[in-house]
Amino acid sequence: MSADFTLDLRGESCPYPVIYTLDALKDMQKGQILHVVTDCPGSFRNVPEEVVSAGYKLAKEPEKAGQEYLFYIEA
Amino acid sequence: MKTLYNRVFGQYWNPVMTLVVAGIFSAAYFGLTGTVWAVTGEFTRLGGHVVEFFGGDVSGWAYFDLVHLEGSSFARSDGWIVWGMLIGALITVLLANNFKIRKPQQKRRYVQGLIGGAIAGFGARLAMGCNLAAFFTGVPQFSFHSWIFIVATGIGTFMGVKVAKTKWWKGKPKLMKGGPAPVPKREKRIVQPYVGGLIALLYAALIVWFFVTGRPLLGTAAIFGAIFGILIERGQICFTSAFRDLWLTGRTLMAKAIVIAMAVSSLLTILIIANTGMTPITQVASIGTFVGGFLFGLGIVLASSCETGMMYRLMEGQVLYLFVFAGNLIGVTALAFAWDHLGVYNVLVAGGEKLNLIPAMGPGWAIIATLTMLAGCYLFIVIYSKHKRGTLILPKGEKQIVS
Numbered sequence: 001m002s003a004d005f006t007l008d009l010r011g012e013s014c015p016y017p018v019i020y021t022l023d024a025l026k027d028m029q030k031g032q033i034l035h036v037v038t039d040c041p042g043s044f045r046n047v048p049e050e051v052v053s054a055g056y057k058l059a060k061e062p063e064k065a066g067q068e069y070l071f072y073i074e075a
Numbered sequence: 076m077k078t079l080y081n082r083v084f085g086q087y088w089n090p091v092m093t094l095v096v097a098g099i100f101s102a103a104y105f106g107l108t109g110t111v112w113a114v115t116g117e118f119t120r121l122g123g124h125v126v127e128f129f130g131g132d133v134s135g136w137a138y139f140d141l142v143h144l145e146g147s148s149f150a151r152s153d154g155w156i157v158w159g160m161l162i163g164a165l166i167t168v169l170l171a172n173n174f175k176i177r178k179p180q181q182k183r184r185y186v187q188g189l190i191g192g193a194i195a196g197f198g199a200r201l202a203m204g205c206n207l208a209a210f211f212t213g214v215p216q217f218s219f220h221s222w223i224f225i226v227a228t229g230i231g232t233f234m235g236v237k238v239a240k241t242k243w244w245k246g247k248p249k250l251m252k253g254g255p256a257p258v259p260k261r262e263k264r265i266v267q268p269y270v271g272g273l274i275a276l277l278y279a280a281l282i283v284w285f286f287v288t289g290r291p292l293l294g295t296a297a298i299f300g301a302i303f304g305i306l307i308e309r310g311q312i313c314f315t316s317a318f319r320d321l322w323l324t325g326r327t328l329m330a331k332a333i334v335i336a337m338a339v340s341s342l343l344t345i346l347i348i349a350n351t352g353m354t355p356i357t358q359v360a361s362i363g364t365f366v367g368g369f370l371f372g373l374g375i376v377l378a379s380s381c382e383t384g385m386m387y388r389l390m391e392g393q394v395l396y397l398f399v400f401a402g403n404l405i406g407v408t409a410l411a412f413a414w415d416h417l418g419v420y421n422v423l424v425a426g427g428e429k430l431n432l433i434p435a436m437g438p439g440w441a442i443i444a445t446l447t448m449l450a451g452c453y454l455f456i457v458i459y460s461k462h463k464r465g466t467l468i469l470p471k472g473e474k475q476i477v478s
Contacts, residue, residue: 006251011179013379013388013395014316015239015323020248022324035254039177041391042311045087050324053464067175 001060001072003035004028010039010068017043018050021073025056028075033059036071044069083309084171084268091332093310097303098340101212104299106347108292110152111216111356112303113208114160115199115382115407117153120144122408137420138200138411152296157386159300162278164308164387166301169271176392181246184379185398191235191378192385192402193409198370200410201419202227203358205371205382206314211333213358214449215340217441219430220360222448224368231372232318239376240323308387315375315384321456325463330456338449345442348433361427363419378402 007024009017017038024034038047048062051073060072101112123133123144133139148154168174179185199205202224204213210228213221238244278301285294306312317333320326348355358364375381378399380388385403389396413419432441 003254004252006254007248008251009180009248011177012181012248013177013179013184013393014313015319015379016181016245018324019240019245024248024250039175040393041087041173042313042316045311046316046320046326049328050326053324053326067173 001033001035003072004032006035006037008037009043010037012038013040014042014046018046021047021051021071022054025051025054025073025075030075032075034071034073034075036073037068038071039068047071084167087311088306088309090310090312090329091335093306094312094332094336095339097306097310097312098211098215098336099343100299100302100306102215102340102343102347104295105212105216105344105356106351106353107295108152109353111208111212112156112299113153113204113212114157114386115196115205115403116142116208117148117151117157118196118382118403119200119407119411120151120153121148122404122411124148125404126408133411136411136415138414141414150293152292155293155296156300156303159297159302160304160307160383160386161390162274163301163304165304165390166271166275166278167305167308168387168390168392169267169274172265172267174267174390174392176394178394180248183244183246184395187244188378188395188398189402189405191374191376192399193374193406194402195371195374195378195381196403196406197410198231198367198372198374198406199382200367200407201423202364202367202371206375207383208356209358209364209368210314211337212340214337214445215344216355216357217341217345217432217445218355218357218360219432219435220358220364223360223364224371225452227365227368228372229318231369231374232315232376233322233372234369235373235376236319236322238373239319304387304390307383308390313380313384315379315381318372319376321459321463325460327456327460331453334449334453334456338446341442341445341449345433345438349438355431355433357429357431359424359427360430361424363423363427366423374406 005024005028007020009020017040021036028034036047044062048058048071052058057074059074063070105111119142123139126133202209203220209221209224282294282297285297313329317329321330347353380396380399382403385396385399389400432444
């Protein structure tokens with residue numbers, strides 16, 4: 001899946017993956033895709049939950065690759 | 076077999092169920108040992124050992140008499156709760172192949188962790204407990220100080236969120252245009268689960284050794300410590316996020332889970348007390364409880380974790396939490412020093428008293444009052460979340476909020 005923007009948040013702990021993701025989405029055009037990579041275990045649950053409740057869509061199911069998590073979110 | 080393994084270790088457990096189980100085990104631990112699941116008291120003793128190691132003399136510090144600084148951490152049941160939590164969490168992190176050295180890109184996090192950890196450590200000991208003894212295991216002991224602590228921590232975390240949201244505190248990540256997305260490195264051979272299994276076997280042997288050599292209390296603490304560590308890691312239980320996420324975005328998952336689990340734990344504990352005549356663990360309720368709870372709340376948001384959550388995150392390899400742990404130890408030791416040397420006790424705590432709902436109003440009313448208070452908390456969470464999510468500024472107009 002091709003993304004318009006990529007946020008590499010590996011190493012950052014909660015709640016910053018959520019805050020950064022929502023901040024980035026706010027400045028994007030509707031329909032653009034944001035790709036987020038995290039490795040904070042808490043983010044696997046709270047990033048998708050928070051973007052959906054803020055009104056965005058997951059363009060793809062979250063993916064676990066080793067100790068990292070990949071998200072594709074549609075602004 | 077493989078699918079069962081995946082169900083247990085491939086995904087995180089439902090936080091409500093996990094916390095309810097933790098609440099049941101903590102009530103059982105009280106029933107078996109007469110003590111509660113707690114960690115920061117032991118942190119204070121560790122802080123005392125550090126001072127002693129560097130040649131300091133703590134024999135005159137009144138706070139260390141209060142928390143019984145005697146012997147080594149490995150000879151205390153409270154010590155084995157802490158070591159057991161660390162080892163239990165490490166075992167499941169490894170079994171889930173989830174260990175990784177994680178270093179924050181924002182270097183300011185280290186300073187924030189140290190400062191937040193110190194404030195949280197200081198506050199927790201001033202209030203006589205962290206999210207456990209003054210909250211999750213304090214409410215089910217019907218100790219009134221935990222009621223004050225909840226309110227104060229709520230206010231403290233609210234202030235913490237205000238700070239954490241500022242630009243200079245949160246920093247700015249690099250937003251890269253387009254792809255290709257960075258390809259995560261995949262491990263060729265998965266070895267972590269084998270290491271985890273080995274540690275589990277060694278730890279089980281240690282527990283057997285405790286029982287065989289006539290130290291059942293240490294063995295029991297070692298078992299329960301590991302269970303608590305496994306539960307908080309597998310459920311990703313985060314007391315900090317329960318408060319913080321409610322203020323930040325109106326997220327309620329963890330907050331509701333904690334309230335439900337405390338209700339279950341309270342019911343079990345009152346049954347145990349009614350049937351055995353055991354004395355509930357009561358701490359002093361004072362101005363210090365409020366000030367301490369406030370500082371604790373502020374500190375845990377700044378540090379991104381409380382003393383409990385810090386433990387499993389450290390085992391996941393999150394380097395930030397080494398700094399939080401160091402901050403916690405500095406904070407608890409500073410409080411132990413300030414307690415008598417700087418008059419903290421006289422100013423903030425001396426006027427307080429130990430107030431427990433059971434002797435004060437009888438067991439029936441104690442449980443009714445506790446459940447009513449918890450129901451009130453639950454209602455507050457629901458209403459605040461509605462208010463918060465309702466006022467979220469939607470970025471692109473027509474989108475619907477799905478909560």
